[in-house]
Amino acid sequence: MNPGNQVHDIACPHCGETTRTAFDVSGGELQFIDDCQVCCRPIHLRVDIDEQHQTLRLFVDADSDQIY
Ligand SMILES: [Zn+2]
Numbered sequence: 115m116n117p118g119n120q121v122h123d124i125a126c127p128h129c130g131e132t133t134r135t136a137f138d139v140s141g142g143e144l145q146f147i148d149d150c151q152v153c154c155r156p157i158h159l160r161v162d163i164d165e166q167h168q169t170l171r172l173f174v175d176a177d178s179d180q181i182y
Contacts, residue, residue, distance in 0.1 A: 120161075120170065127176040129153040139163060139170065147177065 118140025131152040
């Protein structure tokens, strides 16, 4: 198993339900789009890595115009 693999439960910004997302942080900080498993709408996720504390900060947004 890749140690950079992360699985998190997040609250969908569209429907408010909990959906699960998986991503790989071995390459550092990242942004990506994942579809909500409940309402199938795209969720914009941003992952910041705090290397001092070895923690992740996950930011969840409704899809934004900046991506497209
Ligand atoms: Zn949803």
